[in-house]
Amino acid sequence: MNNKAMLNVYPDSIGGNLKGTVAFLQNTAVEGAFHNLYILPSIYNSDLDRGFSVISYDLNENLATKEDLQNLHVGLKLDFVLNHASVQSPQFQDILAHGNHSHYKDFFINWNTFWADYGHMTDKGYIQPDPQYLEGMYLRKEGLPILMVEMPDGTEVPYWNTFYQQKISRRKYLGQMDLNIHSPLVWDFYENTLEKLASYGGSIIRLDAFAYAAKQPGARNFLNEPETWNILKRIRLMADKYNLQLLPEIHAEYREKVHEKICKEGYTTYDFFLPGLLIHAIEKRNGEYLIKWIHDIQQKELKTVNMLGCHDGIPLLDLRGLLPDDEIDETIAIIVSRGGYVKNVQSKKKMYYQVNATYFSALGENENKMLLARALQLFMPGKPQVWYLDLFGGKNDMEAVRLAGEGGHKEINRTNLSNEQVNRALKTNLTLKQLELLRFRNTHPAFEEGAVLTVTGEGSQISLVWNHGKHMARLDADLYTHIYTITKTS
Numbered sequence: 001m002n003n004k005a006m007l008n009v010y011p012d013s014i015g016g017n018l019k020g021t022v023a024f025l026q027n028t029a030v031e032g033a034f035h036n037l038y039i040l041p042s043i044y045n046s047d048l049d050r051g052f053s054v055i056s057y058d059l060n061e062n063l064a065t066k067e068d069l070q071n072l073h074v075g076l077k078l079d080f081v082l083n084h085a086s087v088q089s090p091q092f093q094d095i096l097a098h099g100n101h102s103h104y105k106d107f108f109i110n111w112n113t114f115w116a117d118y119g120h121m122t123d124k125g126y127i128q129p130d131p132q133y134l135e136g137m138y139l140r141k142e143g144l145p146i147l148m149v150e151m152p153d154g155t156e157v158p159y160w161n162t163f164y165q166q167k168i169s170r171r172k173y174l175g176q177m178d179l180n181i182h183s184p185l186v187w188d189f190y191e192n193t194l195e196k197l198a199s200y201g202g203s204i205i206r207l208d209a210f211a212y213a214a215k216q217p218g219a220r221n222f223l224n225e226p227e228t229w230n231i232l233k234r235i236r237l238m239a240d241k242y243n244l245q246l247l248p249e250i251h252a253e254y255r256e257k258v259h260e261k262i263c264k265e266g267y268t269t270y271d272f273f274l275p276g277l278l279i280h281a282i283e284k285r286n287g288e289y290l291i292k293w294i295h296d297i298q299q300k301e302l303k304t305v306n307m308l309g310c311h312d313g314i315p316l317l318d319l320r321g322l323l324p325d326d327e328i329d330e331t332i333a334i335i336v337s338r339g340g341y342v343k344n345v346q347s348k349k350k351m352y353y354q355v356n357a358t359y360f361s362a363l364g365e366n367e368n369k370m371l372l373a374r375a376l377q378l379f380m381p382g383k384p385q386v387w388y389l390d391l392f393g394g395k396n397d398m399e400a401v402r403l404a405g406e407g408g409h410k411e412i413n414r415t416n417l418s419n420e421q422v423n424r425a426l427k428t429n430l431t432l433k434q435l436e437l438l439r440f441r442n443t444h445p446a447f448e449e450g451a452v453l454t455v456t457g458e459g460s461q462i463s464l465v466w467n468h469g470k471h472m473a474r475l476d477a478d479l480y481t482h483i484y485t486i487t488k489t490s
């Protein structure tokens with residue numbers, strides 16, 4: 001994976017559909033700033049979770065066409081949601097139509113079959129696993145991760161459902177249903193999906209929530225080892241056929257060193273530490289932990305994709321083990337005081353997963369801080385990914401959260417923009433400066449493959465110097481004044 005910058009959007013983030021992003025990338029003010037585009041999975045037919053509940057991997061023609069994709073002229077990153085598929089997928093619909101006679105009977109995980117020997121049947125029709133099995137299990141929501149669905153014969157059957165679900169009426173549901181990786185049909189589906197993503201021009205494939213795929217009674221059921229790595233290897237063999245590079249996505253505390261394992265297995269990993277570390281460094285006016293992380297990346301030769309904002313919240317739980325707990329709490333408090341939402345994992349207080357806020361609002365809507373954060377990101381090792389709203393100084397969208405109702409906290413940072421709004425932003429210092437930095441990062445030879453980074457600093461001062469042959473690019477940043485300077489060879 002090269003280290004040039006990548007834009008990240010929903011297909012309808014700019015101007016209503018992908019044509020808006022095509023036009024944006026071709027705008028002379030933007031040209032050269034992005035080498036890749038990461039389009040979130042609402043580009044496929046999907047329902048819940050703004051794309052992450054895929055009905056089929058066919059394009060949602062209301063939002064994007066093959067022609068739009070061809071007009072992009074940048075490398076494409078797309079999602080492969082291997083852990084789950086929508087209730088509305090043809091496979092799950094087949095189960096709802098034919099019950100036990102369905103060809104796809106084992107495509108999803110029948111909870112009762114899975115736990116048959118490890119619990120007792122309740123009068124509600126699902127097996128309650130014995131406490132010792134649930135104790136160590138990683139659960140994302142309260143209660144058991146199941147959706148009860150009614151079969152044609154009227155019986156109710158629980159299916160494994162790690163993420164979102166919604167019951168609309170009797171026999172009408174929405175939900176992200178976990179796939180059964182022991183079914184050969186699931187593997188055929190994986191292969192067909194990867195082939196399809198390649199046919200769209202995909203070159204980087206984000207493996208969404210891959211750590212939930214391997215399941216076994218008595219295990220944590222989150223990153224089960226070695227099963228998870230074996231699944232990834234099998235997917236990789238398929239992906240290689242289509243020249244696809246895999247980017248596994250996982251949130252875990254730094255101290256668990258999962259990011260290191262991912263790299264050891266030969267993958268690029270997400271740098272989910274940088275967003276929180278930068279806010280911490282800027283707010284505390286101290287770059288100590290940021291420098292520590294850069295040294296860590298260098299010493300362990302970690303290959304990363306980094307970002308400021310993204311479609312999810314700002315990850316803070318991930319920083320455990322890298323930043324002292326009280327400093328994590330302080331950083332969370334700052335973002336919350338500026339309008340951010342905290343979502344607790346398993347409803348347990350103090351198990352902060354992410355804080356939902358735009359990055360600009362998290363930084364107090366201070367343009368100098370935002371530009372400083374961007375400059376630092378672009379001097380980091382790794383491939384920089386840029387959330388479109390950050391480019392335009394997007395602010396916390398409280399109205400969108402209100403409209404989305406219960407569980408709609410992520411909408412705070414997902415505002416769609418009209419072409420007019422974007423064109424207006426393209427005249428602002430905040431947007432133009434970021435584009436200039438991005439172009440610089442993409443084109444200056446000091447950042448070419450094989451370049452060497454030297455980082456020094458103390459207190460609020462931090463310097464990052466890239467050298468490649470006779471080429472040099474240097475960032476001197478002051479976390480106190482938020483002023484930075486860039487010096488470079490021509």
Ligand code: BGC
Pocket residue numbers: 049052053081163208209249311312
């Ligand atoms: C995505 C989330 C999504 C979840 C389930 C995550 O990794 O980033 O937005 O809700 O996977 O697909």
